[in-house]
Amino acid sequence: MTKKVDFNSIKPEEVKEELLSKYPVKVARKRAKQIVINKVDNGDVVPEVLANTRTVPGILTMRGCAYAGCKGVVLGPTRDILQITHGPIGCAFYSWLTRRNQTRPKTDDAPNFMPYTMSTDLQEDEVIFGGEKKLKKAIEEAVGLFHPKAIGIFSTCPVGLIGDDVHAVAREMEEKFPDVNIFGFSCEGYKGVSQSAGHHIANNKVFTDVVGLSDKPKEGKFRFNILGEYNIGGDAFEIERVAEKCGLTIHSTFSGNSEYDEFISAHTADLNVVMCHRSINYLAEMMEKKFGIPWFKVNFIGAESSAKSLRKIAEYFGDKELMANVEKVIAEEMIEVEKVRLDVKSRCEGKTAMLFVGGSRAHHYQDLFREIGMQTLSAGYEFAHRDDYEGRKVIPEIVIDADTRNIEELTVEKDDNRFSPRKSESEIEAYSKKGFKWSDYDGMMPEMQNNTLVIDDLNHYETEVLIEKYRPDIFCAGIKEKYVVQKQGIPLKQLHSYDYSGPYAGFKGAINFYKEIDRILNTNVFKLVKAPWQETPELSGSYAWTK
Amino acid sequence: MKAQEKVIEKIADPARNTCRLCAPLGASTVFRGIENCIPLLHGSQGCSTYIRRYMISHFREPVDIASSNFSESAAVFGGRENLHTALDNVIGKYQPSLVGIATTCLSETIGDDVSLYIKEYNEKSKSDVPVVNVPTPSYKGIHTDGYRDAVISCIKTVSKENESGDFINIIPAFVSPEDLRHLKEIASDFKTDAVLFPDYSETLDGESWESYKKISPGGTLLSDIARIKSAKASIVIGSSLSRSGLSGSLSDHLPNSHFMNLPIGIDLCDEFFGAFEKATGKQLPEKYSSERNRLVDSYMDAHKYFFEKRAIIAGDEDLVVSLASFMSEIGIVPVICATGSDNPAAAEIIKKYAPDAEVMSDSDYATVLDKAKGMNCDLVIGSSKGFYLSKNLSIPLVRVGFPVHDRFGSQRIKHLGYRGTQSILDNIANAIIEHKQNSSNIGYSYL
Numbered sequence: 001m002t003k004k005v006d007f008n009s010i011k012p013e014e015v016k017e018e019l020l021s022k023y024p025v026k027v028a029r030k031r032a033k034q035i036v037i038n039k040v041d042n043g044d045v046v047p048e049v050l051a052n053t054r055t056v057p058g059i060l061t062m063r064g065c066a067y068a069g070c071k072g073v074v075l076g077p078t079r080d081i082l083q084i085t086h087g088p089i090g091c092a093f094y095s096w097l098t099r100r101n102q103t104r105p106k107t108d109d110a111p112n113f114m115p116y117t118m119s120t121d122l123q124e125d126e127v128i129f130g131g132e133k134k135l136k137k138a139i140e141e142a143v144g145l146f147h148p149k150a151i152g153i154f155s156t157c158p159v160g161l162i163g164d165d166v167h168a169v170a171r172e173m174e175e176k177f178p179d180v181n182i183f184g185f186s187c188e189g190y191k192g193v194s195q196s197a198g199h200h201i202a203n204n205k206v207f208t209d210v211v212g213l214s215d216k217p218k219e220g221k222f223r224f225n226i227l228g229e230y231n232i233g234g235d236a237f238e239i240e241r242v243a244e245k246c247g248l249t250i251h252s253t254f255s256g257n258s259e260y261d262e263f264i265s266a267h268t269a270d271l272n273v274v275m276c277h278r279s280i281n282y283l284a285e286m287m288e289k290k291f292g293i294p295w296f297k298v299n300f301i302g303a304e305s306s307a308k309s310l311r312k313i314a315e316y317f318g319d320k321e322l323m324a325n326v327e328k329v330i331a332e333e334m335i336e337v338e339k340v341r342l343d344v345k346s347r348c349e350g351k352t353a354m355l356f357v358g359g360s361r362a363h364h365y366q367d368l369f370r371e372i373g374m375q376t377l378s379a380g381y382e383f384a385h386r387d388d389y390e391g392r393k394v395i396p397e398i399v400i401d402a403d404t405r406n407i408e409e410l411t412v413e414k415d416d417n418r419f420s421p422r423k424s425e426s427e428i429e430a431y432s433k434k435g436f437k438w439s440d441y442d443g444m445m446p447e448m449q450n451n452t453l454v455i456d457d458l459n460h461y462e463t464e465v466l467i468e469k470y471r472p473d474i475f476c477a478g479i480k481e482k483y484v485v486q487k488q489g490i491p492l493k494q495l496h497s498y499d500y501s502g503p504y505a506g507f508k509g510a511i512n513f514y515k516e517i518d519r520i521l522n523t524n525v526f527k528l529v530k531a532p533w534q535e536t537p538e539l540s541g542s543y544a545w546t547k
Numbered sequence: 548m549k550a551q552e553k554v555i556e557k558i559a560d561p562a563r564n565t566c567r568l569c570a571p572l573g574a575s576t577v578f579r580g581i582e583n584c585i586p587l588l589h590g591s592q593g594c595s596t597y598i599r600r601y602m603i604s605h606f607r608e609p610v611d612i613a614s615s616n617f618s619e620s621a622a623v624f625g626g627r628e629n630l631h632t633a634l635d636n637v638i639g640k641y642q643p644s645l646v647g648i649a650t651t652c653l654s655e656t657i658g659d660d661v662s663l664y665i666k667e668y669n670e671k672s673k674s675d676v677p678v679v680n681v682p683t684p685s686y687k688g689i690h691t692d693g694y695r696d697a698v699i700s701c702i703k704t705v706s707k708e709n710e711s712g713d714f715i716n717i718i719p720a721f722v723s724p725e726d727l728r729h730l731k732e733i734a735s736d737f738k739t740d741a742v743l744f745p746d747y748s749e750t751l752d753g754e755s756w757e758s759y760k761k762i763s764p765g766g767t768l769l770s771d772i773a774r775i776k777s778a779k780a781s782i783v784i785g786s787s788l789s790r791s792g793l794s795g796s797l798s799d800h801l802p803n804s805h806f807m808n809l810p811i812g813i814d815l816c817d818e819f820f821g822a823f824e825k826a827t828g829k830q831l832p833e834k835y836s837s838e839r840n841r842l843v844d845s846y847m848d849a850h851k852y853f854f855e856k857r858a859i860i861a862g863d864e865d866l867v868v869s870l871a872s873f874m875s876e877i878g879i880v881p882v883i884c885a886t887g888s889d890n891p892a893a894a895e896i897i898k899k900y901a902p903d904a905e906v907m908s909d910s911d912y913a914t915v916l917d918k919a920k921g922m923n924c925d926l927v928i929g930s931s932k933g934f935y936l937s938k939n940l941s942i943p944l945v946r947v948g949f950p951v952h953d954r955f956g957s958q959r960i961k962h963l964g965y966r967g968t969q970s971i972l973d974n975i976a977n978a979i980i981e982h983k984q985n986s987s988n989i990g991y992s993y994l
Contacts, residue, residue: 015712022637055592057616057629058636088652088685089562090569094597096932115935116913121562124687127656138561157591157653158686161622189591190622190653323624406619460611461640464759480599485754529755 034456046445052385060460065189069198071154077101081150087156092119153184158187183209194383203282212262220249228276231256233502267291273298278359302367303510333507344514349373351473359384363444380455391443489529563913567887570683570693571649576696578647580745582766589615590651606751606954655684691787696794707776714740720785720865724752739827752958780826785865812873838965861885861929864893871900885910943978
């Protein structure tokens with residue numbers, strides 16, 4: 001294994017300086033605000049991070065586009081909304097089963113459109129004369145073939161530029177096929193600064209055109225929705241298993257292992273819990289305003305975090321039997337978790353990780369590493385906003401730039417007939433006194449150590465410098481970074497696709513993750529690969545080698 | 548209403564489970580095949596991100612593709628500033644020998660004049676790094692078009708007319724890194740000086756590195772591309788390379804060129820090695836006649852498994868054409884030959900090799916599946932995306948081409964030459980045997 005560096009001997013200011021030294025002045029000035037040395041001594045106030053701002057052209061970013069965030073992330077995991085990509089062929093191909101969302105239709109003949117991609121495949125003529133007719137034809141074909149309950153239209157870059165009105169087409173075709181809910185997303189790739197814009201666009205449309213169409217509640221006690229869980233590697237299945245065992249009813253998940261009927265009646269549930277704050281907080285906020293459903297943040301990544309989240313949900317419902325049951329389930333599940341955790345910890349304790357991924361994952365996975373005694377040296381998000389780093393308390397201070405202003409912010413009002421507060425004001429207050437944090441998220445930084453580096457929108461060059469300086473035992477990111485990092489002799493764990501393993505959520509997921517990290521860190525394979533610094537002794541003087 | 552319906556009837560079908568990718572992916576592959584070159588896509592960052600993650604899932608190597616990161620304002624006012632900043636940063640960070648720019652649907656739709664922007668950049672920055680520009684709107688071509696157009700643009704920009712030299716060019720279509728290594732080996736065995744362009748055999752199937760490198764090592768040298776126009780002969784393999792597209796025609800820029808299909812199967816390999824003999828004036832090395840003889844021998848040995856088996860071949864036209872020829876040699880009957888491209892010339896050739904097949908151009912997997920139901924097909928030959936056919940028809944899939952992201956070693960799949968044909972033949976035979984074995988209740992271990 002690679003030689004280790006003593007974290008405390010590294011001066012983060014020097015690393016930051018080196019990271020910035022190669023940039024032109026203008027770029028350096030901007031990156032200086034996006035590379036932050038964490039400080040947690042000041043209560044819950046952490047340093048400010050510049051986030052959700054444009055990537056500098058020519059710098060290799062991890063980020064994707066609004067289409068990817070809308071079609072790929074938020075709507076992609078839903079199995080029975082037929083999705084049509086309106087545009088030339090590439091985008092539909094690249095978003096075809098690319099993320100590893102799993103789904104389990106309830107019956108053998110229930111529709112599942114996920115292994116299926118449909119594109120209007122625009123050609124030059126349509127780019128010149130308009131593609132609306134072809135879009136109509138595609139919708140007709142889709143209805144003829146499948147007669148789905150709902151069709152989503154996803155716009156790619158040229159669509160907005162040539163002036164195709166996907167929303168008008170959706171309305172017109174809905175008149176023609178009144179029993180199919182047809183809606184369009186203006187998620188052209190150039191919108192916003194990352195996939196985050198696409199999340200917001202998706203949230204808006206799902207809220208206006210899907211949620212609330214049926215007031216028929218699902219059967220079951222203690223009904224709640226999970227927002228921002230996308231069932232990568234079967235995570236949602238594990239959460240469903242645990243919830244069921246506890247006696248909880250998941251009404252709908254946005255959007256892992258989900259179906260349309262659960263979405264349209266989601267407003268009948270009594271609670272929204274938010275996993276991936278970045279991609280779905282808009283929907284939680286809007287559902288609270290319109291229907292009176294409270295929300296709070298949970299995390300099912302990490303055994304401790306899962307237990308904590310379950311307790312919080314049970315406490316919310318306030319049922320003694322439920323609370324006792326949750327405790328029983330946690331105790332049962334933790335037996336195996338602890339057995340594996342302690343065994344793996346004996347080999348992984350003291351090792352180090354870096355996480356640069358997502359808009360929540362870089363935060364959530366630190367819990368799992370902590371459970372096996374591993375330290376996070378540096379972390380950052382690809383497409384998060386300041387609130388995901390510093391907590392929602394900074395939202396009023398966030399400067400709205402032109403890129404964000406172009407994404408519609410819906411004005412939501414109370415639904416006079418259906419608004420019903422799930423808890424009275426005095427109840428809410430009583431919960432708050434007990435430490436309940438409603439509609440809030442503390443962000444990643446308060447949970448990270450002093451002097452760790454927090455970096456937004458990390459790029460290739462910076463990855464290289466970080467690895468050279470810190471020599472982490474493991475680096476977590478996505479497939480684009482995987483082989484770049486592994487060429488440097490450091491294993492990379494993909495936290496987008498999980499390297500096609502998983503689940504990592506819940507209790508069984510935690511066990512899977514511990515074992516996976518154990519395998520990666522203690523394999524013989526990486527011993528065959530020489531890391532660059534093993535041949536560059538000039539650095540050895542300034543660091544304490546542990547091996 | 549009726550008039551409108553009529554209009555709709557005339558519109559081409561939408562694509563359902565497409566078997567083609569977009570043009571900038573092909574162009575980026577070519578740029579990754581040039582030493583110390585960095586591809587730069589002029590458009591939204593999603594294009595470079597999607598293409599990178601797709602290529603990486605197949606090649607399992609770093610694939611750096613920069614972007615000019617269009618924002619909404621760039622989409623409205625044009626991407627000049629973005630492109631200039633991107634060039635500044637890419638040249639500053641990577642010190643490349645060449646920057647390969649491919650456009651995207653976005654920059655093409657708004658009509659950005661990339662050649663002008665490059666000229667302005669060169670004047671302003673005094674940069675001496677050459678920049679190649681290839682137009683790759685995906686509403687006007689697919690990945691194989693982008694690949695060919697990038698090859699042509701590079702030759703046009705970099706190569707100089709000189710006195711004829713004693714070497715040949717080998718220009719392959721989108722094949723695997725293993726295939727490229729094989730082509731180099733053949734040139735070396737013929738003891739001939741050859742320029743292989745593009746050559747991503749190292750960049751997209753690299754070794755473990757002792758120290759980190761900003762750009763993966765390997766690729767055709769710029770100095771080799773510069774001499775392409777003075778070769779004594781050029782061997783161009785793959786039917787998609789013989790078409791002319793947005794960058795013109797390859798034949799206009801290559802001396803004494805022999806256009807042929809990918810050498811798969813005895814016939815096409817004989818033609819290929821014949822062209823090599825003619826171009827170099829040297830005889831086929833014995834190693835290859837042995838490979839040929841072993842292949843013929845295995846044709847006989849495996850015939851019982853292949854005879855009258857019915858196959859679907861789907862994917863890039865370069866592969867489909869040559870696989871159709873190969874199938875006709877071994878006794879497998881191609882019943883559907885589907886390509887994502889719309890090339891009537893390729894369709895004609897396929898028809899010649901597979902007279903009984905339904906030849907589908909500009910096609911997609913869903914249409915192929917509709918057609919294939921009830922046709923009693925025995926196997927599919929195609930990329931990982933063909934798994935959709937294989938699963939729905941409950942028949943085996945033999946994986947070839949790109950993308951293959953559900954198996955290991957995709958970058959090392961052998962397709963070309965007697966050796967590549969041998970490998971495909973073995974895989975097909977084994978797929979058929981395995982399928983038979985798995986569907987048997989008796990538990991045969993001898994088949």
